[in-house]
Amino acid sequence: MYDHRQIEKKWQEQWVNSHLYQIQDDKSLPKYYVLDMFPYPSGEGLHVGHPKGYIATDIIARKKRMEGFQVLHPMGWDAFGLPAENYAIKNKVHPKVAMDKNIKNFKRQLNLLGFSYDWSREINTTDPSYYRWTQWIFLQMWRKGLAYESFAPINWCPSCQTGLANEDLEDGHCERCGTLVEQRPMRQWVLKITDYADRLLTDLDKLPDWEEAIKEMQRNWIGRSEGTEIEFKISNSEDIITVFTTRVDTIFGCTYVVLAPENELVQKLKASIKNWSEVEKYIEEVKNKTDLQRTDLNKEKTGMVLDGVLAINPFNQEKVEVYVADYVLNSYGTGAVMAVPAHDERDFEFAERHNLLIRRVIVDESKRVDFEIAYTDDGELINSGDFSGLSSKEAREKMSDYLVSINKGRKKINYKIKDWVYSRQRYWGEPIPLIHCDKCGVVAVPEENLPVILPEVESYQPTGTGESPLAAITDWVNVDCPQCGGQAKRETNTMPQWGGSCWYYLRYLDPKNDQDLVASDKDKYWSPVDLYVGGAEHATRHLIYARFWHKFLFDIGVVNYDEPFTRLKHVGLIMGEDGRKMSKRWGNVINPDDMTERFGADALRIYEMFMGPFDQAAAWNTNGLSGTRKFLEKVNNTSFDLSIKEDRKIVSLLHKTIKKVSEDINEFHFNTAVSALMILINAITEYRQAKQLSPLTREQWDSFLQILSPFAPHLSEELWSQNGHESSIFLSSWPIYEEKLIKDEVTNYIIQVNGKLRAQIEMPAEASEDEVITKAKADVNVVKWLEGKEIKKSIYVSGRLVNFVV
């Protein structure tokens, strides 16, 4: 039994004292930037699931250093946000006090696991010297018109009493507290991420080392769709209904037009709507529905005709009725659609229910016609005037061109992604650095006055009025206008939790710079992040926001590259022993402190890597951890108390293992890398027991310790020093396998008859096809199956097998 407590403590102290992981910014070396998604330091501390990704990046960082790279591997804290604030409200403690305590605990826990972070670059998003730059970036966006004030209805969480972005919702509920979100009109600061939608989408193709799944999630979230805007003039009126459609080819099948209930045009048309009182009543009903009720696909489609209003189809001058119906969303496209019930499921459903005309204009001869459902595929146009006979695809082109020629429409691209609601009516966030002046309007806080420090308040309680608790601090709110010097008021909303995390990876490059966000030469050397590891839940939140900010920073010349993360890997969750998500609620949380105390950090690290494929969820099993501990015991027991007799086979296995472990680490196949290390140590142990000899020389054993060291840094360092080395194993060079040692002297051939395995034979590696086949035919087990039969064909695969077809 080795004393992991003593060994791990000893080396952790030694590594800190020798500044082993502090980088020197030696720009002559090749660089490697490996980054973890920095944690939100919650009061509960880490459970064993959190460090899984950190273990992987630590393994990579250690290996890369040994391969001669200058490695940047930093850590910091994403410390603004609601949980700390809610805790503060409940316990009357300043969120900063609670956060500092949590951070201390997190750091202690991370250090227990022996991570090789360069703590000299630690950052904290709540540090004024940090959020100065978060505010600075916001101001640059505001100057470029990318941050704007909006009064449109937004998602409002009645429990957190704040507005939320679309990305903060889960199935219509607040992502933080689970409360059903309402729509509420409110003044908000909004970031125009839609201006970047197209680049965010197309540039995904420049990221071959991102997992396809994550890219696909972003593509869906951005939701680009190409279509056509078409103007329907209203009969006997100058008003125009503009609709968006991706299927202009179906327009001859348009039998009515639908407006979203919130569409401004409805109010504008009031005078000409004969049944206004009914329409008004319907709109009122819709307003009282929650978003969830409205978007429930199973409910019947409701709506109301606008009596007296007719819209003119620009293609055939047909006058069609106009409806309001809540199956049309005001927030997408133009808030109005042309309804083609024959070729759209939703329109079909509505038309059936309201007995509206269904006119078929697309057919496909090769497919069965079913009049019970809408036909939504492409086909050939019929009953479509001059466009009849065209394919859907051709028609979309020609009809769009036609619309342009008669000045009644145009091609248009729409996105599902919405502008980012960026302000929060809460306390614990970065103050938005703007000032409202009656005379000058909205004015920026001068850059030399940044940061706008988050002031102390009496109460953190949210107000629910649309203002944050900061509004109550009058001597902070009231300021002189930086432009005219007159009386003005500060913006009191704060930024969302995602603000500080949009650019933190840049600050690690130059954490103490008080002139610039990051010095350009440092960005040029270190950027982009070579490897970024974190949870998939950030695919459509942090990872989209950060790419958006990064592209903006690139556009204004702050950074040198337009994508921040070259390679992205997502970590699979570690579930509780019961298979459920680890949570206090289920009582299934496993604490890493207990596990390192009982089994050691090295055993824990190896176990988490060995559990299964890195990106897959896996249930915790403490028995498995005792297995990896046993493996380390075997390593520890492999000492040089025996005389050395180099064994060709084991040396060959060592070199195969060096090859496999090196490749597997690069590919994130940590589980099979660990397995390879186990196979090797089992072979060595067996040999030692059988022959009472050491099959490897000290130098060869050193190589084994080196490939083990990223996984089990403490024990490897200990055994390395016991083996006579004065300097750290992590300052040594990663071993390189020898090709000639990997080649086997004998090859194992499998012999099949009719594809079934019947025998195995060993042949010298250089044996010829004829030799192998002759020997195979002679094998007793094969003879049995060939007797009295005619060999029709012999298949020979060099180095692998022989198959006789009889």
Next chain:
RNA sequence: GCCGCGGUGGCGGAACUGGUAGACGCGCUGGACUUAAAAUCCAGUUGUAGAGAUACAGUGCGGGUUCGAUUCCCGCCCGCGGCACCA
């Protein structure tokens, strides 16, 4: 509904570009050591039949291609994740 990923022993999982299915680990069974237990070590562990050699079946289901399929193709079933009245 759409998109993505997956389905292999009692369990986690392995299997290179089609070539010994079940590596490695856990668990379990038997044995050694011990007064006993733990720890450790040894043997076994996909199913069926057999004392065994061995034979047959077997990677969600049904087909196909191939000398040979967990791997490729077609059609299904199930699970997980994301998106969703987005026109």
